[in-house]
Amino acid sequence: MKAPLTLVIVLAGSWILLSGHWSFFLLSLGIASVVITVLCGIRLKIVDTESVPVHLLPGLIRYTPWLIGQIIQSSLHVARRVLSPKLPISPTIIHIDTQQTDALNSVSYANSITLTPGTISLDVGKDQIEVHALTRESAENLKSGLMAKKVRKMEGVR
Amino acid sequence: MSTAIDILGGALLIIGAFFVLIGATGLLRLPDILTRIHGASITDTLGAGAILLGLAITAGWSLLTGKLLALLILMALLNPSASHALARAAVHGIRKPWLEKEES
Numbered sequence: 001m002k003a004p005l006t007l008v009i010v011l012a013g014s015w016i017l018l019s020g021h022w023s024f025f026l027l028s029l030g031i032a033s034v035v036i037t038v039l040c041g042i043r044l045k046i047v048d049t050e051s052v053p054v055h056l057l058p059g060l061i062r063y064t065p066w067l068i069g070q071i072i073q074s075s076l077h078v079a080r081r082v083l084s085p086k087l088p089i090s091p092t093i094i095h096i097d098t099q100q101t102d103a104l105n106s107v108s109y110a111n112s113i114t115l116t117p118g119t120i121s122l123d124v125g126k127d128q129i130e131v132h133a134l135t136r137e138s139a140e141n142l143k144s145g146l147m148a149k150k151v152r153k154m155e156g157v158r
Numbered sequence: 159m160s161t162a163i164d165i166l167g168g169a170l171l172i173i174g175a176f177f178v179l180i181g182a183t184g185l186l187r188l189p190d191i192l193t194r195i196h197g198a199s200i201t202d203t204l205g206a207g208a209i210l211l212g213l214a215i216t217a218g219w220s221l222l223t224g225k226l227l228a229l230l231i232l233m234a235l236l237n238p239s240a241s242h243a244l245a246r247a248a249v250h251g252i253r254k255p256w257l258e259k260e261e262s
Contacts, residue, residue, distance in 0.1 A: 020221045075204040082184035091193050091257050114238035117199040120245045134196040
């Protein structure tokens with residue numbers, strides 16, 4: 001029951017944000033479209049914890065600042081490599097254990113890897129992710145498993 | 159007070175532009191498609207992030223700020239998916255990735 005309600009709040013919020021109209025007629029149109037969308041979603045059985053992962057929100061608030069810090073750090077690392085005249089890169093492909101419990105966690109982890117410059121997830125398997133790294137340092141950094149641990153913590157898994 | 163906000167916003171815009179420039183440099187200098195994705199990813203995380211944040215600060219508090227922040231969240235969700243699709247297609251398609259020579 002929590003997921004449909006959250007979806008209503010998110011949809012109504014984005015409707016108001018994007019339209020900015022407060023007249024009665026337009027607001028009623030907005031409410032009607034939100035209700036119809038949610039009802040269609042429920043009928044299609046796609047409104048669940050996977051499509052509306054509301055249980056992740058508290059963890060996400062703690063995880064996002066750390067990820068932003070990580071992005072800035074690795075951006076500077078890649079920028080230094082790109083700008084240096086000798087172009088000291090060492091592209092590598094490594095396989096790392098996802099160490100996550102379900103599909104949603106694995107996807108969050110793979111997306112975090114891709115979002116930080118210097119590493120891209122190439123293929124996500126059941127318990128391994130294939131990662132392409134620009135330098136050996138970024139690969140080592142990922143192998144230490146700190147990010148996997150942080151993602152696991154975000155999902156509320158010990 | 160408003161000057162301080164203008165300076166902060168302007169500084170963020172300049173930082174963002176600088177990182178977009180680095181991303182473009184990387185795109186030109188790096189050898190193959192996978193490494194070029196790394197170079198370009200600076201553009202759409204730190205570059206675009208700093209520019210959008212700078213715009214949100216200079217525009218002042220209005221509905222526009224919310225829209226810019228929504229754009230930031232949307233980019234954080236969409237970019238990894240697009241990069242992943244591109245890299246996956248490149249590796250599982252025809253291209254052989256340019257890798258470092260093994261030393262051992």
